[in-house]
Amino acid sequence: MSATLKDIAKKVGIHPATVSRALNPRTAHLVNPATVAKVKKAAAALDYLPNPMAAGLRTSRSHTIGVVIPDLNNPLFPGMVRGIQDTLGRAGYTPLLVNTDNDPDIESHLVASLSARRVDGFILATARRDHPLLAQLSEKFPIVLINRVSDSVQLPSVAADEQHGIRLAIEHLYGLGHREIAHVAGPAWSSTGHERSQAFTRSMKDHGLVTSKRISAVSSWSIEAANECATRLIKADPAITAIVAANDQLALGSIAAIKGMKRRCPRDISVVGYNDMPFMDIVDPPLTTVRVPQNDIGSEAARLLLSMLVEEGSTSVKQVRLTPELILRSSTTHPRVEK
Amino acid sequence: MSATLKDIAKKVGIHPATVSRALNPRTAHLVNPATVAKVKKAAAALDYLPNPMAAGLRTSRSHTIGVVIPDLNNPLFPGMVRGIQDTLGRAGYTPLLVNTDNDPDIESHLVASLSARRVDGFILATARRDHPLLAQLSEKFPIVLINRVSDSVQLPSVAADEQHGIRLAIEHLYGLGHREIAHVAGPAWSSTGHERSQAFTRSMKDHGLVTSKRISAVSSWSIEAANECATRLIKADPAITAIVAANDQLALGSIAAIKGMKRRCPRDISVVGYNDMPFMDIVDPPLTTVRVPQNDIGSEAARLLLSMLVEEGSTSVKQVRLTPELILRSSTTHPRVEK
DNA sequence: TTGTACGCGTTATCAC
DNA sequence: GTGATAACGCGTACAA
Numbered sequence: 001m002s003a004t005l006k007d008i009a010k011k012v013g014i015h016p017a018t019v020s021r022a023l024n025p026r027t028a029h030l031v032n033p034a035t036v037a038k039v040k041k042a043a044a045a046l047d048y049l050p051n052p053m054a055a056g057l058r059t060s061r062s063h064t065i066g067v068v069i070p071d072l073n074n075p076l077f078p079g080m081v082r083g084i085q086d087t088l089g090r091a092g093y094t095p096l097l098v099n100t101d102n103d104p105d106i107e108s109h110l111v112a113s114l115s116a117r118r119v120d121g122f123i124l125a126t127a128r129r130d131h132p133l134l135a136q137l138s139e140k141f142p143i144v145l146i147n148r149v150s151d152s153v154q155l156p157s158v159a160a161d162e163q164h165g166i167r168l169a170i171e172h173l174y175g176l177g178h179r180e181i182a183h184v185a186g187p188a189w190s191s192t193g194h195e196r197s198q199a200f201t202r203s204m205k206d207h208g209l210v211t212s213k214r215i216s217a218v219s220s221w222s223i224e225a226a227n228e229c230a231t232r233l234i235k236a237d238p239a240i241t242a243i244v245a246a247n248d249q250l251a252l253g254s255i256a257a258i259k260g261m262k263r264r265c266p267r268d269i270s271v272v273g274y275n276d277m278p279f280m281d282i283v284d285p286p287l288t289t290v291r292v293p294q295n296d297i298g299s300e301a302a303r304l305l306l307s308m309l310v311e312e313g314s315t316s317v318k319q320v321r322l323t324p325e326l327i328l329r330s331s332t333t334h335p336r337v338e339k
Numbered sequence: 340m341s342a343t344l345k346d347i348a349k350k351v352g353i354h355p356a357t358v359s360r361a362l363n364p365r366t367a368h369l370v371n372p373a374t375v376a377k378v379k380k381a382a383a384a385l386d387y388l389p390n391p392m393a394a395g396l397r398t399s400r401s402h403t404i405g406v407v408i409p410d411l412n413n414p415l416f417p418g419m420v421r422g423i424q425d426t427l428g429r430a431g432y433t434p435l436l437v438n439t440d441n442d443p444d445i446e447s448h449l450v451a452s453l454s455a456r457r458v459d460g461f462i463l464a465t466a467r468r469d470h471p472l473l474a475q476l477s478e479k480f481p482i483v484l485i486n487r488v489s490d491s492v493q494l495p496s497v498a499a500d501e502q503h504g505i506r507l508a509i510e511h512l513y514g515l516g517h518r519e520i521a522h523v524a525g526p527a528w529s530s531t532g533h534e535r536s537q538a539f540t541r542s543m544k545d546h547g548l549v550t551s552k553r554i555s556a557v558s559s560w561s562i563e564a565a566n567e568c569a570t571r572l573i574k575a576d577p578a579i580t581a582i583v584a585a586n587d588q589l590a591l592g593s594i595a596a597i598k599g600m601k602r603r604c605p606r607d608i609s610v611v612g613y614n615d616m617p618f619m620d621i622v623d624p625p626l627t628t629v630r631v632p633q634n635d636i637g638s639e640a641a642r643l644l645l646s647m648l649v650e651e652g653s654t655s656v657k658q659v660r661l662t663p664e665l666i667l668r669s670s671t672t673h674p675r676v677e678k
Numbered sequence: 679t680t681g682t683a684c685g686c687g688t689t690a691t692c693a694c
Numbered sequence: 695g696t697g698a699t700a701a702c703g704c705g706t707a708c709a710a
Contacts, residue, residue, distance in 0.1 A: 002454075004687055015697045020689060027689090032695055049455040053401065054687030056392040057702050072417040072424075075617060082411050082438060089437070094456065096433055099421060115341075116388040117433065252621060278414060279616075282591060284623030343703055354681050359705060366705090371679060393703035396686050 003046035011042045019043075023050070056118070065305065066114035067095045069125040070102045075277040076247075076294065077125065080146060083298020084123060091306050093120070100126055108133060115140075121305050127190050142308040146301045148191035149319065156308065158301040158320040162192065165290040165324040166199035167206075169244050169272040172288070172326055174207050176334050178242040178270065181209060182233045184226050184254050185217040186246035193217065196246045196274065213237060218250060226253020227260065234261060234269070241269060241335035248273040248280055251287055255331065270332040286329035293322050342385035350381045358382075362389070395457070404644065405453035406434045408464040409441045414616040415586075415633065416464065419485060422637020423462060430645050432459070439465055447472060454479075460644050466529050481647040485640045487530035488658065495647065497640040497659040501531065504629040504663040505538035506545075508583050508611040511627070511665055513546050515673050517581040517609065520548060521572045523565050523593050524556040525585035532556065535585045535613065552576060557589060565592025566599065573600060573608070580608060580674035587612040587619055590626055594670065609671040625668035632661050 005023075009016040014035065021027040022039040031039075042048075056062045067084055069077045081097065088095050096114055100107040107126060111133060114122070121142040124134075135153050137143060145157035173181055183200045186193020197215065204211045216233050218225035226245065230253060234240055245251035251273030258265045265271050265285060273280065273289035280287040300320055344362075348355040353374065360366040361378040370378075381387075395401045406423055408416045420436065427434050435453055439446040446465060450472060453461070460481040463473075474492050476482060484496035512520055522539045525532020536554065543550045555572050557564035565584065569592060573579055584590035590612030597604045604610050604624060612619065612628035619626040639659055 005689095006687080016687090017689080017698075018696055020687095021696085024689085030695070035695085049451075051396070051687055052456055053392045053395040054702090055689075057390070057396055057687080057704090058689045060702075062392065072411075072421050073617075075414070078411045078417055085411075085436065085438065089452075094435055097424065097436055098428070099424065112388075113428075117391055277618075278412075279618045279622065282622050283618065284621070344705095345703080355703090356682080356705080357680055359703095360680090363705080369679075374679085390703055393686090394705075396688090396703080397705050399686075 002051075003043075003048040004051070005048075007046055008039060008042045008048055011046065012038050014039075023048075060118070061120055062118045063093050064117065064119045065093055065095050065302075066111070066117075066119040066122045067097045067125075068107065068110065068114075068122065069097070069099060070127060071099050072097070076147070076275060079294030080125065080298035080301075083295040083300075084302045085298075087299040087302035088306070091302075093302075093306070095123075102127070104128070104131070104133075107131075111137065120309060123301050123305060127192065142305060144301045144305045144308070146297055149195075150191075154317050156304055156318050158297050158304060158322065159192075160292040160297065160324045161321040162195040163199040163202070164321075165274065165292070165326075166196055166244065167203045168324070168326040169274070169290055170200070170203045170207060172328070173242045173244070173270060173272065173332065174209075176242075176270070176332060178335050179209060180214075180237070180239045180335075181242045181244060182214040182230075182237070182240045183211070183216075184229050184233065184243055184245045184250045185215055186221060186250070187219060188217055190221070193221075193246050200244060214240070218246075218253075221247060221249055223249050223253040223256060226250035227257045230254035230257035231261065234258070234263075242332070243269060243271045245271060245273050248275045248277045248287060248289055250274075251289065251331070252283065255283075255285070255287075266331050266333040268336060270335070272332060276327050281329060285331045288329045288332040289327050290324045291327045292324050296322055341390075342382075342387040343390070344387075346385055347378060347381045347387055350385065351377050353378075362387075399457070400459055401457045402432050403456065403458045404432055404434050404641075405450070405456075405458040405461045406436045406464075407446065407449065407453075407461065408436070408438060409466060410438050411436070415486070415614060418633030419464065419637035419640075422634040422639075423641045424637075426638040426641035427645070430641075432641075432645070434462075441466070443467070443470070443472075446470075450476065459648060462640050462644060466531065481644060483640045483644045483647070485636055488534075489530075493656050495643055495657050497636050497643060497661065498531075499631040499636065499663045500660040501534040502538040502541070504613065504631070504665075505535055505583065506542045507663070507665040508613075508629055509539070509542045509546060511667070512581045512583070512609060512611065512671065513548075515581075515609070515671060517674050518548060519553075519576070519578045519674075520581045520583060521553040521569075521576070521579045522550070522555075523568050523572065523582055523584045523589045524554055525560060525589070526558060527556055529560070532560075532585050539583060553579070557585075557592075560586060560588055562588055562592040562595060565589035566596045569593035569596035570600065573597070573602075581671070582608060582610045584610060584612050587614045587616045587626060587628055589613075590628065590670070591622065594622075594624070594626075605670050605672040607675060609674070611671060615666050620668060624670045627668045627671040628666050629663045630666045631663050635661055 005016045005019045022031045022036045098110040125146045149157045185197040273287045276289045276291035344355045344358045347358045361370045361375045437449040464485045488496045524536040612626045615628045615630035
């Protein structure tokens with residue numbers, strides 16, 4: 001039990017309402033500066049902490065944001081979550097973090113329980129392209145999507161510029177002399193997988209390169225799935241000299257496939273990843289990859305949501321795209337000269 | 340604005356207090372089963388969600404737990420956090436997660452703001468061995484320490500059995516034939532670093548091996564620091580055939596040091612890590628390491644804290660130790676036979 | 679078994 | 695510039 005407004009009021013000899021006004025920055029100007037000072041001193045002396053439940057009950061705002069991600073163990077997310085935590089925290093908001101494990105039922109359940117907690121808004125990082133929940137939810141709450149965009153509903157979002165990222169990868173390979181480039185694509189249900197796959201096709205076309213039979217999608221974002229997928233691609237077309245993978249796990253699987261076929265990366269086949277997860281600089285070979293600014297995505301999303309919380313009226317839907325960069329390491333090199 | 344008890348009461352035609360009793364599992368037995376049924380139906384129809392702020396204001400319990408970790412980006416923590424989230428969530432509690440970045444000032448600040456949020460308890464994963472905060476905090480709140488124990492105060496904790504983990508590593512190396520084993524220890528201020536270092540000395544003694552001049556502590560848990568540290572150790576004593584590192588990062592730094600001295604791991608020097616971070620199976624060489632059950636540490640800590648919340652009276656301080664296991668990979672082998 | 683009455687700590691709206 | 699008062703939604707001792 002810590003001190004309350006009433007305690008301070010008693011100590012200073014004024015009414016609790018005045019104490020409330022004095023302590024609230026938005027209303028402090030209505031109060032005599034001298035009494036404000038006295039109140040503040042008394043508050044510090046009693047080490048008063050405002051009770052957010054009482055305030056929330058009155059104002060029906062919890063200063064709390066629901067953050068829904070698939071899985072914290074996926075190295076993609078801790079960076080984003082930190083970005084969110086840091087900017088929300090600075091603004092006096094607390095993120096409530098939950099994991100869906102990519103299960104729509106669990107997701108519905110968790111979103112419901114966050115609603116019960118009276119969150120003031122949501123940041124959603126779930127990856128499915130279509131989701132019935134989105135439309136309903138966005139009518140009741142301010143929402144920001146991260147690391148994905150929505151197909152159906154038009155919603156505020158913060159994501160990497162996938163088109164640009166994939167282009168960086170292909171320009172790099174093209175510059176090294178590669179022409180026979182394949183794509184290990186992400187699952188079809190995934191928003192990022194879909195976008196990167198489309199970006200691949202477009203960028204290849206822009207370079208005058210063919211993609212037919214050179215794109216194959218995995219069923220899940222796993223090393224094993226990518227291993228199979230890449231093996232299939234290489235067997236189907238032995239002329240391939242480079243692979244663009246839709247993320248780092250898929251790149252690692254592709255490298256495993258290359259090794260499994262007794263060929264070498266990058267000597268025989270170059271590989272480019274996507275995301276730059278931790279430790280991608282010390283795998284074998286160190287992975288050339290497109291780095292996504294994960295922290296920035298998180299903090300930008302938080303900023304966007306906070307701005308939506310103040311200007312309720314604004315109808316414009318902001319869709320922020322952050323620019324990725326290519327990190328050059330050892331998994332890419334010139335294609336081997338034919339003997 | 341969702342429905343309230345009053346709305347349900349009006350719909351059913353009874354008093355709000357009765358609705359409250361009917362909906363609260365702990366008091367439902369006081370109510371006519373027939374009216375309970377009617378109330379539940381009405382609640383579902385209006386999709387009533389209890390307002391936790393109002394309940395919390397009344398009961399002064401927020402059903403919220405402060406979870407304080409150094410940095411979510413450190414791969415050690417996501418697993419523990421998931422364990423915490425999952426078990427707390429099942430019990431109707433919500434974790435409030437904050438990062439200290441190992442800065443005591445930031446930590447004090449965050450703990451204060453979590454207190455302001457009226458958390459019902461704390462799970463602390465901060466690593467410093469001594470911390471003035473602990474004693475005070477533990478008087479006001481139920482606390483569980485994870486991944487560390489406290490030197491000064493006797494507090495409930497959940498951590499890995501470091502003694503056992505280090506012993507596994509040394510027995511493994513000993514069994515391979517190693518006798519000249521060095522230890523790249525963690526920072527002195529770190530609880531785990533300290534414990535593992537002590538465990539190393541003890542286990543070596545138990546095997547009749549000498550440790551003098553074979554232990555050196557890094558100043559931070561970084562690959563670079565370990566690189567320097569291991570280089571120093573090897574230069575000082577070229578007879579060393581194996582290194583036990585206090586965690587995986589230090590193991591990676593040690594391997595880098597070995598490579599940097601134009602020697603090979605494991606051919607010239609074997610290395611054992613600790614933690615089994617993600618991707619340690621695909622670094623070069625794949626790392627033999629002691630796996631800590633991170634999820635279990637988290638869920639066990641949550642369970643412990645929850646039990647403390649119900650039985651306020653209990654004075655016994657539980658200190659749980661979870662058993663790690665050795666993961667055999669390719670960074671260890673027989674010592675090279677002298678020519 | 680159900681209704682009454684009150685208070686948790688805060689803030690918004692009056693009136694002075 | 696400040697005080698009085700009511701209300702946010704819920705839980706609970708007490709009365710009926």
